[in-house]
Amino acid sequence: MRHKVRNIHFxxxxxxxxxxxAEVLLDHGFGVTGSDMRENEYTRHSTAKGARILFGHDAAHxxxxxxxxFSSAVPAKNPELVRARAEGIPVIPRAEMLGELxxxxxxxxxxxxxxxxxxxxxxxxxxxxAGLDPTVVIGGKLNALGSGAARGKGDLLVxxxxxxxxxFLHLVPAIAVITNIxxxxxxxxxxxxxIQEAFVAFANHVPFYGLVVACLDHPNVQSILxxxxxxxxxxxxxxxxxxxxxxxxxxxxxxxxxxxxRGESLGAFEVRxxxxxxxxxxVATIAVADExxxxxxxxxxxxxxxxxxxxxxxxxxxxxxxxxxxxxxxxPA
Numbered sequence: 068m069r070h071k072v073r074n075i076h077f078x079x080x081x082x083x084x085x086x087x088x089a090e091v092l093l094d095h096g097f098g099v100t101g102s103d104m105r106e107n108e109y110t111r112h113s114t115a116k117g118a119r120i121l122f123g124h125d126a127a128h129x130x131x132x133x134x135x136x137f138s139s140a141v142p143a144k145n146p147e148l149v150r151a152r153a154e155g156i157p158v159i160p161r162a163e164m165l166g167e168l169x170x171x172x173x174x175x176x177x178x179x180x181x182x183x184x185x186x187x188x189x190x191x192x193x194x195x196x197a198g199l200d201p202t203v204v205i206g207g208k209l210n211a212l213g214s215g216a217a218r219g220k221g222d223l224l225v226x227x228x229x230x231x232x233x234x235f236l237h238l239v240p241a242i243a244v245i246t247n248i249x250x251x252x253x254x255x256x257x258x259x260x261x262i263q264e265a266f267v268a269f270a271n272h273v274p275f276y277g278l279v280v281a282c283l284d285h286p287n288v289q290s291i292l293x294x295x296x297x298x299x300x301x302x303x304x305x306x307x308x309x310x311x312x313x314x315x316x317x318x319x320x321x322x323x324x325x326x327x328x329r330g331e332s333l334g335a336f337e338v339r340x341x342x343x344x345x346x347x348x349x350v351a352t353i354a355v356a357d358e359x360x361x362x363x364x365x366x367x368x369x370x371x372x373x374x375x376x377x378x379x380x381x382x383x384x385x386x387x388x389x390x391x392x393x394x395x396x397x398x399p400a
Contacts, residue, residue: 179246
């Protein structure tokens with residue numbers, strides 16, 4: 068049935084997550100059109116890849132589309148969505164299209180209130196360095212790719228999972244990562260308990276042969292573990308974690324640490340980002356790589372040479388003895 072969908076229209080294609088999925092679909096040979104209010108670096112990148120971008124929102128923009136994809140920022144009364152529904156064109160959220168891409172691969176989805184983009188980027192970098200050539204869809208621009216997306220020839224798809232509107236429940240990954248859970252996006256969720264329920268459902272979407280990687284240090288993650296029915300590997304600084312970081316040290320703009328796997332030393336690691344939170348992101352990455360049997364030396368080298376994500380603690384330079392950092396993350400601490 069998939070051959071019936073050839074032309075895909077994105078409403079809100081100027082967002083990094085939307086443009087990333089559009090780029091992967093273009094690389095798969097689909098026709099892509101998109102609309103947004105104004106030009107930006109992502110619309111220019113999509114145009115260069117072969118998409119036809121229309122500015123402003125008009126019902127006529129959906130002409131010829133087999134399916135219309137919208138971002139969470141697009142209101143239900145958008146004229147393109149209204150016209151598509153009136154004409155019987157399927158209208159789906161971004162995450163549902165990402166879920167369709169994931170069905171074609173073995174998916175690795177990274178979720179959490181904070182650290183998603185960085186951890187997804189680390190996992191993608193490690194798998195690329197190991198020669199596994201994953202397809203990648205990230206909510207940021209990975210410096211090594213010059214983009215937030217890439218179609219790989221391997222069997223894996225690494226994606227950032229967006230919990231903000233519950234749309235990550237469209238994903239069925241083989242490996243799910245939960246970095247942390249905080250009471251946010253309360254315009255969509257009633258309270259912290261409802262957010263936790265969504266993460267439990269996300270984790271339980273993992274198939275019987277899959278794995279849930281969860282941060283044991285975070286109390287709101289720890290408290291949902293008894294409700295996760297799938298095989299689980301925990302990580303953190305706490306002694307009870309399956310993958311435990313020991314002796315973490317921040318040295319300027321890098322961090323070093325050692326890792327134990329259920330009491331067995333895996334040796335020392337370095338990641339080119341400061342902060343204990345980034346040590347935890349790196350340990351989550353090590354747990355994923357270990358599940359995929361990536362050689363430890365390949366993991367170590369990829370973490371050591373990680374070139375970062377744009378606007379995630381990006382050092383721009385110095386001015387008057389002050390280091391200037393550009394950081395888009397909502398919670399850089």
